[in-house]
Structures are given as C-alpha cells and as structure tokens.
Amino acid sequence: MCGIAGVYRSTDGTGIERMLAWLSHRGPDGRGVVAADSGVLGHTRLAIIDLDGGRQPMEHDGALICFNGEIYNYRALRNRYLRGQALETDSDTEVLLRLYRTLGPGCVRLLEGMFAFAILDGDDLFLARDPIGIKPLYLARSGDALLFASEIKALALHADQVTTFPPGTWYHSRFGSHTYYEIAQGWPQSGMFETPDQAITAIRAVLRAAVHKRLLADVPVGVSLSGGLDSSIIALLACAELDQVETFAVGMEGSADLEAARQMARYLGTHHHEYVYTRAEMEAALPDVIYYLESADPALVRSALPNYFLARLASERVKVILTGEGADELYAGYDYMRSIASPEDLHRELETSIRELHRTNLQRADRMFMAFGVEARVPFLDVESIALALSLPSEWKQAAPGEPTKMLLRRAFADELPESIVQRPKQKFSAGAGSMYELAKVAEERFDNRTFARERQRLLHRWGYRLRNKEALYYLDTLRAVLPERLIMPEMGVSRSL
Numbered sequence: 046m047c048g049i050a051g052v053y054r055s056t057d058g059t060g061i062e063r064m065l066a067w068l069s070h071r072g073p074d075g076r077g078v079v080a081a082d083s084g085v086l087g088h089t090r091l092a093i094i095d096l097d098g099g100r101q102p103m104e105h106d107g108a109l110i111c112f113n114g115e116i117y118n119y120r121a122l123r124n125r126y127l128r129g130q131a132l133e134t135d136s137d138t139e140v141l142l143r144l145y146r147t148l149g150p151g152c153v154r155l156l157e158g159m160f161a162f163a164i165l166d167g168d169d170l171f172l173a174r175d176p177i178g179i180k181p182l183y184l185a186r187s188g189d190a191l192l193f194a195s196e197i198k199a200l201a202l203h204a205d206q207v208t209t210f211p212p213g214t215w216y217h218s219r220f221g222s223h224t225y226y227e228i229a230q231g232w233p234q235s236g237m238f239e240t241p242d243q244a245i246t247a248i249r250a251v252l253r254a255a256v257h258k259r260l261l262a263d264v265p266v267g268v269s270l271s272g273g274l275d276s277s278i279i280a281l282l283a284c285a286e287l288d289q290v291e292t293f294a295v296g297m298e299g300s301a302d303l304e305a306a307r308q309m310a311r312y313l314g315t316h317h318h319e320y321v322y323t324r325a326e327m328e329a330a331l332p333d334v335i336y337y338l339e340s341a342d343p344a345l346v347r348s349a350l351p352n353y354f355l356a357r358l359a360s361e362r363v364k365v366i367l368t369g370e371g372a373d374e375l376y377a378g379y380d381y382m383r384s385i386a387s388p389e390d391l392h393r394e395l396e397t398s399i400r401e402l403h404r405t406n407l408q409r410a411d412r413m414f415m416a417f418g419v420e421a422r423v424p425f426l427d428v429e430s431i432a433l434a435l436s437l438p439s440e441w442k443q444a445a446p447g448e449p450t451k452m453l454l455r456r457a458f459a460d461e462l463p464e465s466i467v468q469r470p471k472q473k474f475s476a477g478a479g480s481m482y483e484l485a486k487v488a489e490e491r492f493d494n495r496t497f498a499r500e501r502q503r504l505l506h507r508w509g510y511r512l513r514n515k516e517a518l519y520y521l522d523t524l525r526a527v528l529p530e531r532l533i534m535p536e537m538g539v540s541r542s543l
Contacts, residue, residue, distance in 0.1 A: 047072045047101070048195045048415075049111040049182075051163045053084040053170040053218065055190035061087040064192075064199040070337070071113075071195060073418045077102055079109055081165045086111040103138050107167065110142040113195055114160035114180045115420070117258040122155055145171065150215050154225055157258065159422070161210070163193060170218040176226035177426050178212030178403025181411055183536075196412075197339050197532055207532050212403050226428070228396050229435050241441050245457045247433055252457075255427035256282040259367055267291035267363035269355055269421075270317070272305025274451060275369030275378075277466045278458050279424055283367060284313045291362050294319045295354040297483075302351075305469060312463050320358045322351075324483045330354070331484065331520075336527050337416040338409060341520035343513060344540035345409050347484070352413035360417035370406050371425035374398040375434035376451040377442040381541070383450070388439035395439070397541075399431065404538025488519035508534040 048068030050061055061078050065087045069076070072089025079086055079102040088101040088111040102111045116122070119137035127143050137158075144152040145164055150171065159179035164171040172193060174182050185192045185204030193210070194200050200207050210216070213226030238244040256279060260266055268280045270292040284290050292315040294306035303319055310317035327350055334353045335346060359366050373379050374395060385391045407423070414421040424430070437453070444450045449470055459467050492515045501512040504521075508530075512518055524533055 047113045048089040049113045050087040050194040053191040056080050058085050061085045067199040071415045083168050084165050105142050109165045112138045112162040116156050116158040118157040153215050173215040174210050176213045182210040184208050209536050248457045251430050251433050255424035255430050259422040259424050262365045264364040266365040269368045270294050270306045271302045272309050275372035277309050279367050279369050290315045292317045293359045295351050322354050335523045337412045340537050341524045342540050343517045346520045349409045356414045356417045360419050365420045367422050370423040376454050378451045383444050392439040405540050485516040488516040
C-alpha cells in the first residue's frame with residue numbers, strides 16, 4: 046500500500062513533489078517521481094511485496110505505472126498471461142503494467158485484490174480502482190490538466206473542486222469511463238442454497254479462502270482483534286494459516302473490547318498487544334485523526350479514534366493487518382437493520398451500505414492505518430464473499446426480537462469460537478472501546494445553541510448537509526482548519542449506522 050499522485054497533460058514535476066509531501070505518511074519506504082511526454086507520476090512506497098524490486102513509478106516498454114494496493118493473484122496471472130516474458134522483478138506492480146500492455150483495459154476484471162493505479166502510455170492515461178473502493182483515488186482539474194491522488198489534501202493547493210474516482214471503474218483518456226463491477230441489483234438469486242445450513246458451509250469456505258489470499262506478504266502480518274464476532278473470525282482463520290499471529294486491541298480503562306479481546310487471544314494463543322488510552326489522549330489526538338480521516342461524519346470520527354491508537358500500536362510490530370470491515374454490511378449486523386420491514390427492503394439497504402463503504406468505514410480503515418504506515422486488508426470484502434452474501438435470502442439475515450444479529454456468521458463458526466464470543470452482541474467499535482460518548486461531552490461544552498443553529502442552517506442551505514448535533518459541528522470545525530469546506534462537503538460520506 047502506498048500513496049500515488051499524478052498529473053496528465055502537464056509536465057510540472059514541482060507540483061507532484063508538493064502533492065507527495067502531503068502523502069509521505071502513506072509511503073515511508075521510498076519516494077519517486079518520473080516524467081513522461083504526457084504527464085508526471087509520483088509515488089510514496091510502503092514496501093510489502095518484493096521489498097527491493099518493487100520501486101515506483103515503474104517503467105516497461107515506454108509505459109509508466111504508479112500503483113497503490115495489492116494484487117493477491119498476481120503470480121497466477123503472470124503464469125497464465127505473461128508466460129515467455131522476462132520479468133525483471135517479483136512485484137505485482139510489474140505484472141499489472143505488463144498485463145495492461147498485453148490485454149488492455151479489460152485486465153482489471155482479472156485482478157483479485159485492492160487497488161488504485163495510473164498508467165501513462167504514450168499520449169494515453171489509464172486509471173482504475175478496485176470493485177468496492179478499498180483503495181482511495183481522487184480527481185481534480187487545473188486548467189487543461191487532470192490531477193489525481195490518494196488523498197484530498199494532496200490536491201487542495203491545486204484545485205477548486207475534488208471528486209471521488211468511482212469504485213469498480215476504469216478510465217481511458219481516449220475511451221472514457223467504464224464500470225466493470227457493480228453490486229448486484231434487485232432481489233438475490235436464492236436458489237443456490239435450500240437451507241441456511243448449506244449456506245453456512247459455503248460461508249466458511251469462502252472466508253477461509255479470503256483470509257488465505259490476504260496473508261500474501263514479505264513482511265509480518267497481524268490482526269485487529271476487538272473481541273467481537275467479526276474480528277474473532279478473522280483471527281481464528283489467520284491462526285489456522287500462520288505459526289504465530291500478532292493481535293492488537295485498544296480501549297479506555299474497563300472497556301468491553303479489551304476484556305473480550307484478551308479472552309479471544311488466550312483462546313487462540315496469539316501474541317497479544319493492547320493499549321489503554323484516556324479522554325485527554327483522545328482530545329489531543331483528535332486534530333490528527335480528522336486530518337488523516339478527511340471526514341467529519343460523527344460515527345466515522347468516533348470509530349476512527351480507537352482505530353488511530355490501534356494503528357499506532359500495530360505499527361510497532363507489523364506492516365500488514367487484517368480487519369473485520371464489511372461483515373455488518375454483508376450479514377445485517379447493525380441494530381437499525383432489525384426494524385427494516387421486509388426482506389426486500391433489507392436487501393436493498395445492504396446493497397446501498399456496501400456501495401457507500403468507500404466513503405465511510407473503508408475510508409476510516411485506510412486513512413487511520415496508513416497514517417502509521419500499516420496496510421489494512423479486509424477479507425470479508427473479497428468479491429467472492431460479497432457475491433455469496435448477497436445471493437442469500439435476506440430473511441435468513443433478519444434478526445428476530447431478542448436474537449443477536451449476524452446469526453449466519455455466528456452459526457458458521459460456533460464450533461470453533463468460544464461461546465461467549467459467539468453470543469457477544471454487536472457493539473460499535475467506539476462503544477466497545479469505551480470512547481463513544483466522551484467527545485460528545487467536549488462538543489457540548491464548546492458550542493452554544495445559537496452557534497449550532499446558525500451553522501446547521503447554513504450547511505443545509507449551502508451543501509444540503511444536515512448537521513446532526515454539536516459533536517458533528519466540533520469535528521467539522523476541526524477539519525475546516527486544514528481543508529477548505531468546498532473540498533470537504535461534496536465528497537463526505539454519511540454513516541448509516543449512527
């Protein structure tokens with residue numbers, strides 16, 4: 046995982062250097078800038094695969110690439126499509142560039158992984174982003190030039206407006222934009238399985254395969270372990286593959302997550318690490334958290350705070366970490382989903398929540414871990430895992446009154462996890478870590494009712510944004526200190542689970 050920046054239809058290398066300076070946290074292992082006739086590419090590198098040979102931007106046969114992410118099946122693709130070519134490295138970056146030169150834009154359909162990349166090939170520019178938007182990419186215009194970067198802040202000095210490059214999309218300067226992946230529309234095809242028990246067998250197999258893929262690395266890999274169901278499943282599956290697993294947990298003193306994570310770590314026999322933070326540390330960290338997060342959404346900021354401390358802790362020992370992102374969106378884990386009236390409506394809500402992940406939870410995971418040079422990988426959001434989950438009847442996912450959510454997942458791993466973990470109710474990361482309400486108290490003290498009402502009216506009129514509470518204003522005020530409102534508001538996601 047890295048940071049990328051580039052400009053097309055301009056050869057101003059000094060602008061790229063300034064952009065990369067804002068992305069230095071994403072790539073502590075190296076920086077490169079290469080100019081071509083049609084533009085300039087820049088890259089800050091976090092070395093994960095082929096530590097010596099994977100430097101970027103990379104060139105082959107006159108084409109340049111800068112790439113952020115990981116292609117888990119790159120060796121299989123190399124063996125199938127690049128046989129006979131004399132590759133110079135063992136990196137997925139070189140395979141990706143050669144695949145593009147061999148197969149053209151359609152190569153993105155073959156990629157299993159998370160990615161955002163740019164290729165300059167003569168006069169042409171090619172951009173692509175992974176199906177769900179795990180890796181970020183933003184665009185901006187400056188005169189006739191097209192600029193792109195991994196984070197909004199890298200474009201802030203160069204453009205009046207920034208837009209998100211859509212997930213599941215590729216762009217070619219001559220052929221335009223094309224959607225190559227879409228979340229399934231409409232009612233799922235439920236004939237694949239006749240009973241939930243049949244589906245449970247498939248869920249186990251798909252998640253085992255997803256975790257196996259994401260252990261590909263030439264550096265240590267760890268697991269974020271909150272002690273909840275999702276992260277415990279990922280830790281369980283990682284332990285089945287690795288001789289020793291490093292797990293990490295954070296929270297305030299007495300938090301439920303810390304105790305549950307300790308229990309799960311003892312059960313699995315992991316090397317477990319934890320950090321206990323205070324309200325004062327949260328307040329001190331908030332400006333940094335919001336700076337890296339590039340969002341003021343209250344639910345996102347709340348969960349980003351423990352993520353920030355966890356990423357800092359993990360960075361002391363690993364460069365890759367597996368997380369449980371996506372399970373709630375696939376298996377209806379949020380409490381508000383209990384009240385959705387019909388299976389059809391629930392299915393539509395799940396599709397929408399998955400589509401919005403790149404602006405919410407995936408943005409949080411990417412930004413917080415990259416702030417400390419750690420790559421976050423999300424097995425639940427493997428495309429096979431998504432396809433399986435969305436093929437299942439939604440009535441199998443709807444929790445009955447008094448029943449825990451995500452019963453399909455709980456049943457799938459009930460024989461392999463402690464009963465206390467299987468039955469543990471869903472908690473928001475910020476709630477389990479103990480930080481959910483602390484900053485709301487700070488915000489209440491900071492803004493009077495008149496100020497809040499005035500800002501709420503202005504934001505609604507200017508941006509159509511409904512300011513939820515003083516906590517949201519506190520976070521937005523902090524973000525506006527580092528990024529102009531015109532760049533923040535159009536692209537800011539709104540968490541559906543607040």
